[in-house]
Amino acid sequence: MERLRAKLVALRYLLATAWPIMLITVIGLAVAYQFVAPEPPRHLVISTGGESGAYYAYAKRYATLLAAKGITLDVRTSAGSRQNLERVEKGEADVGFVQGGIAGSQDGDAGDNGDADARPTPLRSLGSVAYEPVWVETPECSACDECTTLAPSVFAYNDQRKAVVTNPKGASFADLVRAAEKCTAGCLHPGTPWNPAEPGLDGLQARAAKFN
Numbered sequence: 001m002e003r004l005r006a007k008l009v010a011l012r013y014l015l016a017t018a019w020p021i022m023l024i025t026v027i028g029l030a031v032a033y034q035f036v037a038p039e040p041p042r043h044l045v046i047s048t049g050g051e052s053g054a055y056y057a058y059a060k061r062y063a064t065l066l067a068a069k070g071i072t073l074d075v076r077t078s079a080g081s082r083q084n085l086e087r088v089e090k091g092e093a094d095v096g097f098v099q100g101g102i103a104g105s106q107d108g109d110a111g112d113n114g115d116a117d118a119r120p121t122p123l124r125s126l127g128s129v130a131y132e133p134v135w136v137e138t139p140e141c142s143a144c145d146e147c148t149t150l151a152p153s154v155f156a157y158n159d160q161r162k163a164v165v166t167n168p169k170g171a172s173f174a175d176l177v178r179a180a181e182k183c184t185a186g187c188l189h190p191g192t193p194w195n196p197a198e199p200g201l202d203g204l205q206a207r208a209a210k211f212n
């Protein structure tokens with residue numbers, strides 16, 4: 001009994017003297033909590049484009065780099081920039097590749113290319129990666145002559161009669177989109193507009209989206 005009483009006295013003494021330390025500790029943790037960022041996610045979903053496109057290839061490379069850091073990148077194919085944008089807006093993907101000019105801000109700012117018709121979105125871009133020049137998956141070319149006829153200053157055949165890009169800015173973006181639409185092998189990707197002053201870019205980018 002005496003021992004129990006002694007223990008209770010000791011506990012009461014401890015509580016009476018330790019509460020300031022406990023209070024300071026709790027306040028310190030509460031203050032620190034306001035400034036410490038949450039841990040980054042270990043799993044991300046990225047929406048890319050078709051499996052034959054550059055966005056898919058970029059995403060696969062990101063997946064390899066992030067895997068080395070213990071982060072899983074779930075790469076999901078899509079119909080292109082517009083679907084990527086929709087998925088991120090709906091929360092179906094965490095990130096996605098979107099061509100500049102497709103979306104503008106909700107307060108009326110135009111997209112990167114100055115298109116007043118760019119679709120408003122609450123999303124903000126992490127950054128502009130780069131101008132994306134037109135490109136051809138040369139080994140897949142079936143030598144149908146469409147691109148070399150439509151834009152000979154951009155496309156030419158190599159010595160195996162497979163199309164290559166000789167000058168990505170040798171024709172309007174409209175012609176590059178047209179070439180992609182006519183390409184019988186589906187191996188021509190128009191990229192992004194190189195001239196922001198070209199008229200009708202919003203509509204052209206909408207048509208280009210499914211080929212990138």
Ligand code: SF4
Pocket residue numbers: 136140141142143144145146147148155162163179182183184185186187188
């Ligand atoms: S349009 Fe396509 S298939 Fe035809 S020549 Fe050009 S790259 Fe080749």
